[in-house]
Amino acid sequence: MNTATLTARSGASPASLETLEILPARSEHRWLRIALVTETYPPEVNGVAGTVARIVEGLRELGHELQLVRPRQHKQEQAQSEAGFAELLMRGLPIPRYPQLRMGLPAKRALLRRWSFERPDVVHIATEGPLGWSALQAARQLRLPVLSEFRTNFHAYSQHYGVGWLRHPIHAYLRKFHNQCQLTLVPSEDLRATLASQRFERLAVVARGVDTERFAPARRDPALRAQWGAGPQDPVLLCVGRLAAEKNLELLLDAYASLRQRCPQARLVLVGDGPERERLSQRCPEAVFCGQQIGTALAVHYASADLFAFPSLTETFGNVVPEALASGLPVVAFDYAAAAKLLREGSAGRLVPLGQRQATRDAFCEAVAALGSQPAELRSAAQAARAVALRQGWPAIVAGVEGHYRALLAPST
Numbered sequence: 001m002n003t004a005t006l007t008a009r010s011g012a013s014p015a016s017l018e019t020l021e022i023l024p025a026r027s028e029h030r031w032l033r034i035a036l037v038t039e040t041y042p043p044e045v046n047g048v049a050g051t052v053a054r055i056v057e058g059l060r061e062l063g064h065e066l067q068l069v070r071p072r073q074h075k076q077e078q079a080q081s082e083a084g085f086a087e088l089l090m091r092g093l094p095i096p097r098y099p100q101l102r103m104g105l106p107a108k109r110a111l112l113r114r115w116s117f118e119r120p121d122v123v124h125i126a127t128e129g130p131l132g133w134s135a136l137q138a139a140r141q142l143r144l145p146v147l148s149e150f151r152t153n154f155h156a157y158s159q160h161y162g163v164g165w166l167r168h169p170i171h172a173y174l175r176k177f178h179n180q181c182q183l184t185l186v187p188s189e190d191l192r193a194t195l196a197s198q199r200f201e202r203l204a205v206v207a208r209g210v211d212t213e214r215f216a217p218a219r220r221d222p223a224l225r226a227q228w229g230a231g232p233q234d235p236v237l238l239c240v241g242r243l244a245a246e247k248n249l250e251l252l253l254d255a256y257a258s259l260r261q262r263c264p265q266a267r268l269v270l271v272g273d274g275p276e277r278e279r280l281s282q283r284c285p286e287a288v289f290c291g292q293q294i295g296t297a298l299a300v301h302y303a304s305a306d307l308f309a310f311p312s313l314t315e316t317f318g319n320v321v322p323e324a325l326a327s328g329l330p331v332v333a334f335d336y337a338a339a340a341k342l343l344r345e346g347s348a349g350r351l352v353p354l355g356q357r358q359a360t361r362d363a364f365c366e367a368v369a370a371l372g373s374q375p376a377e378l379r380s381a382a383q384a385a386r387a388v389a390l391r392q393g394w395p396a397i398v399a400g401v402e403g404h405y406r407a408l409l410a411p412s413t
Helices: 016-017 047-061 108-117 130-141 152-163 162-180 189-197 222-227 247-264 277-283 296-304 318-328 337-343 356-373 375-389 393-410
Strands: 033-037 067-070 085-090 092-095 099-106 122-125 146-149 183-186 203-205 237-240 265-269 307-311 330-333 349-351
Touching: 016 222, 033 047, 033 130, 047 393, 067 307, 085 092, 085 307, 092 307, 099 122, 099 130, 108 130, 122 130, 122 393, 130 162, 146 393, 183 189, 183 393, 189 203, 189 337, 189 356, 237 247, 237 296, 237 393, 247 265, 247 277, 247 356, 265 296, 265 318, 296 307, 307 318, 307 356, 318 330, 318 337, 318 375, 330 356, 337 375, 356 375
Parallel strands: 033 067, 033 122, 067 085, 122 146, 146 183, 183 203, 237 265, 237 307, 307 330, 330 349
Antiparallel strands: 092 099
């Protein structure tokens, strides 16, 4: 054995490291030591944070040992530590325009020290920010297997914030980042094909799951609908997500206007917050803005609506789509990302083809208006939506991630 370090599992102190031995990776055992690095985590509210939390939970249920590396969310926050799980909290800064979210700062030296002493079997990097880059470089220096995830179209966002000139540099950075990993997970086949055509290497598809116990039609709340000004038969159009330019919410308001032409009693409900909230409320004062909702409250908001509209064109997946389906909501969305995977077959909503800008906008508005104004079709689509979601449970998703870990650790033949 090489003399160097010993994992913290032994209780060794840093002063004794020179006389201790490195433990071999335990890929031959049932459990693995996994370092999972993310720049966002609950209670932060976004799709990445929620998905990472479910993967952490699932891996722990499978008996793996997890080290969660993430930014400290406030000065008083203390790292959690218990059997099989430990947090490593790093420095971070608020993200511009999203002060409730934080970005990790570079931390390569700290990670080198920690992982030399407490060596993981595999490093899983969920985000590509400064902390993720530091983790990648530290893992490569220590010759640790690295798996990454392509989760957010940062390069596509740039055009919505007046920095479109950054699109190509950001894309080049993302390609460089992921091509230094042994494997990059993507949530859909169409995204895998797109990235492969852009010279991203070693890609594998692992979809995202949905909690079908939390998100369920049984959580429908007539009292909440009454607060929205909706009667039992009034269609409620819902959208959940960040209220930001990249979410294409102008189209949502246009679609709602089309629906009201056919069904004047229809209501529009937006769940989420962001820099566009004030402008959107001024343009559509009759809309109901519920702010951020989490946990059971979020599930109740989903289930209390009737139709989900998702106009975004910048998603890598779109976790809100399976959440809506699980809640019994038919979905109107564009034919890509999660919607393409989940709605292409069956009658759980309407897929709008991507095409020329005006034709695409008109088709989206027509799909919302047509489905939202037909109560019988809405009821039938609601049943189909729930059936689709029941096939997207988290256990199978986590098992797929674990399988890729073991493949990275398997001896090459």
